Amino acid sequence: MVKTWPPTPLSVGRxxxxxxxxxxxxxLRQVVDDAELVVSELVTNAIAHAHPPVGRLIATRFERLADGVRIEVHDAGGSKPRPRRASTEEESGRGLELVDALTGGAWGVSDRDGPGKLVWAVCTVSGGEAGASRRGEAGVDGRGDVRAGGGEVRDGGRGDVRSGRRGEVGP
Structure with a gap:
């Protein structure tokens, strides 16, 4: 399912x-709570930080998986999100850490056709703990994404790369 949205705060709730x-x-009601938080964080980031050119929309894409959902947020902004450590005094800056925890590290950033990028995350019935236990193991996850030893994820030949180490996003 694909839907486009204006880059305004109202789009987050919608x-x-x-x-x-x-x-x-x-x-897939058992993943609703985690998936709602993840899509909220990703859409909020696209609106707040991507700075797409005037007139460009953002898009969401939801893909059903055998045991969950792949969430994608597309925007035309050139900057790629990077997790950071927010200080205890800061009121924001923890969104990607939350996404990482809820997905067990099953998220990343990819190039896309046209300008901008897509940020993807996978929420599963087993939750972030299952993904976290796979971190660093070699193998293939339920979507066919290759997880190399040492924690790197290569996403189904689409060129997505994400480090399985907390706080690092690959190129």
Whole structure:
């Protein structure tokens, strides 16, 4: 399911509600809470930090997986998100750490056709703990994404790379 949104704060809640409805239709109610938080963080980042050219929309794409959902947020901004350590005094800056925890490290940044990038995350029925236990192991996850030894994830030949080490996003 693909939907475009204006880059305004109202789009965050609307994307969250659309995802919840879609997950219910797919009988994936057990991932709704985590997935809503993830899509909220990713759409918020696209609006707040991507700075797309005037007139450009952002887009969400939800793909049902065997045991969960792949969430993608596309924007035309050139900057790629990078996790950072927020100080205890800061009121923001923890969104990607939250996404990392909820997905067990199953998220990343990819190039896309046209300007900008897409940020993806996978929420599964088993939750972030299952993903975290796989971190650093060689193998293939449920989507066919190759997880190399040492924690690097290569996403299904699409060129996505994400380090399995907390706080690092590959090129």
């Amino acid at each position: 994307a969250r509600r659309l995802l919840a409805v879609q997950l219910a239709a797919w009988d």
